Amino acid sequence: MELLHKGKVRDIYSDRPGEILLVASDRVSTFDIVHPTPIPDKGKVLTALSLWWFDQVADLIPNHVLSADDVPAELKGQAIRCRQVEIVPVECIARGYLAGTGLLSYGESGTISGVELPPGLREGDQLAEPIFTPSTKVPVGQGHDEAMTYDEVVALVGAETAAQLRALTLGLYARGVERARERGVIVADTKFEFGRDTDGRLVLADEVFTPDSSRFWAVEDWEPGRPQHSMDKQYLRDWASSTGWNKQEPAPEIPADVVAEVRRRYIAMYEQLTGARWEEGVGGGR
Known part of the structure; x- marks a missing residue:
């Protein structure tokens, strides 16, 4: 795979013509600067919730999603195969x-x-x-x-x-x-x-x-x-x-208790919005 772009949270790879792999990492940023501390499962939560919402609004506008399954095994749950736009x-x-x-x-x-x-x-x-x-x-x-x-x-x-x-x-x-x-x-x-x-x-x-x-x-x-x-x-x-x-580089390390609370809130929001338990979420869970 060829890395096309590394964003604050997402990385974009190319492995086929006209398609990309959009990978949501566990990185987290505030004020446009990435912290050195990841939030476990964050990439999977963002991916699963986005896929759910893409379905909810599909009648309003087409989206770039091709598949959440046709991705490398090591990226399952964090990656979406998309049309290149x-x-x-x-x-x-x-x-x-x-x-x-x-x-x-x-x-x-x-x-x-x-x-x-x-x-x-x-x-x-x-x-x-x-x-x-x-x-x-x-x-x-x-x-x-x-x-x-x-x-x-x-x-x-x-x-x-x-x-x-x-x-x-x-x-x-x-x-x-x-x-x-x-x-x-x-x-x-x-x-x-x-x-x-x-x-x-x-x-x-x-x-x-x-x-x-x-x-x-x-x-x-x-x-x-x-x-x-x-x-x-x-x-x-x-x-x-x-x-x-x-709010300039470098961003501070995030303490363990804050990491745990951020993770808890993200998962709680996934569960409340979708009505599904996180363990049963698309590509998500522990």
Whole structure:
């Protein structure tokens, strides 16, 4: 196999023309920097949950998945065989609640990615309607992703593609919110990646509604005006911030108790969303 790309979490290999192996590792990053400590089973959880979500949204947009079984035995559970696509250079983010970098931007300017919001919103508030807040895609080790306005997306990819990206992002988010809410989970925000196949069609790629790419809260715990109990990577971000780390290379080692809690939250979210026990998950389990 030929290594084509090494990302923060995923590695991309080529072993057949027109196809790739997308391998989710146990690496974990915060603030766009990879920590030296892996999270056991994380790659399998991300892969299994993404495959489940790809099925849930398959009627909205085609995806790049070919097979989760036709992969090398040593990568079973962590790898997906995919069609090779040309990734659109925009992180497509949908937000339905005020949190994270969106909250910071709102506090500074009353806007997120150029979208004006009403005054007086609190942390954790639900927005009147979900908004499209894209960002740049910065290669690993070359800095941090930066918010983009819709006009900047138009300038980068053209008006037609920008409109498609916004509509697809918000449509996928609506489906995810609906499915998750049925299972007691709020999807506060999430990000998607899209690519173009050899026919020029936009397809859904990478990962979908995982604890790495989404902000998950329990419906029963939601209380605007304070930080929410997270069932996603926010727990690790909060720990990393509490260490006094300057968010530059190198990232700190993660203590064993924090590793265990991150793993527990990821597996709990897989089980709650899919309704399946982790031991029975696609490619997952101990």
